Amino acid sequence: MSKMTSKNFFRNVRDLPYSQGHRDRANMYTSCKDSKDLLQRMQLSKALAVHEGCVNTLCWNSRGDCILSGSDDQRLVITDCFTHKIVAEQKTVHKANIFSAKYLAENDDSVVVSCSGEGLILVTDMTRKDMGQRSIFKCHYGTTYNVQTVPGDSNTFLSCGEDGTVRFFDLRQRSNCLQSSCNEDVIVSWEGAVTTMAVNQMRPFQLAIGCSDSTVRLFDRRMLVTKSAGGKPEEHFRKSALCAFTAPDLENSLYRVTSLKFSPNGEDILVSYSADYLYLFNVNEIACNALDTSSSSSTRKLNSKSAPPIKRLRLRGDWSDTGPNARPESEEQISQVRPTLQATLMQRMTDVLARMLNDPATRLALGGVSDNQRADRPVAAASQSEENAISDSAPVRESSSPLPSSSSAGPTMSDDRDSDDLIDSDEEKVVNDDVGLHLSRTDVMTPCARQKYVGHRNARTMIKEASFWGDNYVMSGSDCGHVFVWDKNTAELVMLMEADKHVVNSLQPHPYLPLLATSGIDHDIKLWAPMAETPYFDILDADRLMVRNKIMLQETRDTITVPASFMIRMLACLNQIRRGSRPLARQRRQASADLS
Template sequence: MMSLKMKRKNIMQLLREREINDHIRTKYALKSQISSKCITKLGLLTELEGHRGCVNCLEWNECGSILASASDDFQVILWDPFLQRKRLSIKTLHRGNIFTVKFLPNCHDDIVATGAGDWCSHTYNVTTGKQLSACTCARSRVKRITVANDTPNVYWSASEDGTIRQHDMRISHQCSSEQTKNVLVFLRTHLGTMAEAKCLAINQMRTEQLAVGANDPYVRLYDRRMIRSLTSVKMAPTGPPINQSVDLPLAIFRIVDTVEDNIFARTNNISENSVQYFIPGHIYLTDVEAHHKYQNIGTTYLNFSPNGRELLVNLGGEHIYLFNLIDQVESTFCVIPKVVNKTRENGEGSSIDIPNEPTPVLQTILPIKVEKLKLEANYLFDQKEYTTAIRLYNQAIDMFECSVLYSNRAAAYIKRKWEGDLYAALRDCVTALKLDPNHMKAFFRMTVCLFELGKLKESKIYLEQFKLKFPSYKSSPAYKSLSADIISADEKCKNVPQLSSSDTNETFNNEENELPNDFEQNQKSKLEEHWRKHAKDYHHRYYGHCNTSTDIKEANFFGSQGQYIVAGSDDGLFFVWDKNTENNILVLKGDSSIVNCLQAHPSEFMLATSGIDNVVKLWTPLPDDIKNENEIKNFTSTALQNQRRMMTDPFEVVLRNMGMGLRDTRERRENESEDRPEQFYTCRPS
């Protein structure tokens, strides 16, 4: 136990004494990373030069004395981060861009595993630089490798042929065998021939948990104890051999996805209860229009929190989401308050009932600090500064939860109309109604969200319920406008002819360029439909960056307890968010083009980043008297530009350039009433 005197020592004392006392390091690390002020001082320490291509991956060893980086130049470089110099350069035998590198645990930091675009995964001795093993089982690019800290000499790989493979260096393995014995998960068994595994991670607190990201919006959490290894997966060659002495054209690094040349036989080794799916609730839509909209969304990176209770996911073409693995969240569409015929005591129409929820104790007086934040946010809302208003509502809710704050934040989300905002507003409205079932504005805004999210039937029911519950407001312009829009939409639905199954199939066949083969051929298994139906929702959302140009863009925890979130962006910036409030704390210029990789030092307050540039950058807190030249001051405008980049429809861009920009048919509702957050209104769809 550390003495009381030791606990009271400041950072400088701990910094000096950690050099002679190993027990000080953890104390120093925890204390030095706990201040948000240090985060705001984060600045560039140095640039490590040595690669001759894009640096696609970074990895610290367990104690943080070595930083490994790998690049398009087929090299793995080991750096000393404190002396800021190269320790060793390994010229690998890869013939494709290296996408992932990992230190194998409990091997004295002597072995690294790599995966690359040549369909191979290798292991190397970091002392000699010699290759120890090579696996050529994959039939497409190997995108990610992960390890379990309690399992030495073993690593897992994810490749774009849809496989998750387990590699044990202690077991002899013949890649040329007709039957492979190292496939743990084969996504194409349930998803069809287009499925690709993009990333994976193992929970270091519960190493039986394996998270997998694919080229779709769903995140899969497997229990490895319930999965049996595939021993009858037949393989067939799809191109020329990949271990050639000359560079190969990129054309051969593709998967042959025809039924005749299917790489693997369909073999099911995943039981119903061995996997849990997660997906943001607004993406889980089953109609064809939603399929078109979200078909290009895939997971570029995922990682478990330091305590193993949360899973952080970076969705390409979308935002960053945090899923709680212990207190899992149901889709908001499933927990909307049910309407029942229940007469209120004051006689003003019927009411709603929230099953299994105790009667809330209403708080009418907010704490002084919370009230001040609310008033300031309301003022910013009036000034149409919706992002800044949401930031203040986030801070207020983190201090004190009440229905007014959730309802007001929902109003700001509805007005801002960024991707996912309507669903976030719906979540806030449902939460507000749990805290106060008679909150009029939250009820109306919930109805607006349901309508704008395409839930026409539900919006009709809740609008009728709103009229019965709050009859004095049915003459308001906003109510009349929403009612007219719902009636118009309902009439249009009635007049649309219903397509027969043959017509539907013909429609799909005529759109081969838009719908992937697995959607056309309905190859998804019944188990896949079951898992998707029971997918859980997100707990937090982080926005502001743009993730559309690369499929290796990371998002990671930062800080002693993982209290911050960091991620790169297509505009050459990287962002730092507070995990709980979801507020952005800092934006820094990290690359001339794109920031892909961000890895936090395991104990020191240091962050390593890389991207399209040929350098690795190290970041630490700067002294107060040094100006941070890389800091971007205006988060709101930066985030808005990135949001527009992600949401822009290419066809709409063409029309705008031709002077034919699309007009929104519902702008009249915003013109009718520029309401304060305390009022209710409708909005145009995002």
């Protein structure tokens, strides 16, 4: 009997009845995902309508028969993906949108850790009939973006957030913490937001974090200690930093990292950037020269005071530039003979406000008088809150303001939060200077980018997951409502799947079967399987979509999204400021006339 190979799916299927051991079965599963023929047969198998809001996070259980989901409706749901029935659900005490949820390891797929927009972290027993909350942590200030569990460890997990900290929790030491901005569990502290992270499943001691300065940092987690464990984090800093890297074209830019994913063999890491593209790095290919982060781009100081020039304002809940039917503004102006009254009214409001904000007289009035300095804050705060919550503009100016809306800013949520919360966010920011790991003190190595994947659009939401599909392919969600799949080695686009009416945020390949789960702005979970009779991929349609996405990605830059109440208050405020400056302008003109 010849040894099975993971490269030939049909040979593996033929030889499976005569093979022995789990390795042969694993080879067959791997070859399923490495088959381009099967990949191009992927079709929608089932849509699971188990939520009443945007679905922001998905996670398969260890057996691969159930999937965990978290949503804007603050509910956690476990669904059997083969019977399509809800196995367990909990209405949590989260007050904002659930951004990340994972099964806690070695707990029979029943205990879940989750985080949300208000910074709350919950450990929930999904088997309990009442509210299954076991632990609650309020340590983060502002949004908590991501939680990660540790393979084989049922008592520990990590979290990261807008406050610039990465925290390590051990339920054997503490089961609850109600103190805001607590320093006990901090292992990393940085000047800006830590927007995502990943644990290497093959080397669980490796921790990668994605920051809002375009940089990914890799650490040896064994060297990171918490204050609650009696350690002094700063003593082991140099030993813990393995490497720091960013995409070659983004070295002088501030772009949020929306997704990090280690490859199945643990050697590559896939990085997705907001307002840019997808990159593949090999963490074993380290450059020969060390980077001095005190002077490199990995320690760029963030300028939260400066506001970018505003090209366009978008009303929160406006998804007109997303989905399969979205077109660039230039095409819409040609094709739209008679726009709707609502679209016309909103566009006129945004145009007026944009002109007022960019008017030199308004900027002078905003910046020239001390009493009006506070009025200038909403301009920056609007940009910051948009990038914190939705990542709508390419450059990132940091703020630690709590996230006021969904990762996708879905229309089902309270989009009109009082803008005073945004105005005061800079003054309330808490920086943990006495603990944790300050990333500007060390020399680290940097790997080089192996590949760049283009064609999709990642601008509207801060959650835009990317993942590996077997050993030969990578995939990502997109603002055009499609899932893009590329050849890992050549970066050639090989498959498109229309998976959402607006934005595909989360995608999770099955642990071993050629099944895919996706979610986004739509209120359901979509399951995909290779069910088509023949492979299908229209390269011409794909090329047209890629061109549209490239144009619309450029149009999205320097765009801010604001709630309606904020827009009305800003118009009133700016109008009052401009009226107050008119007498001064008249006096200057009169003085000039007298002199002449």
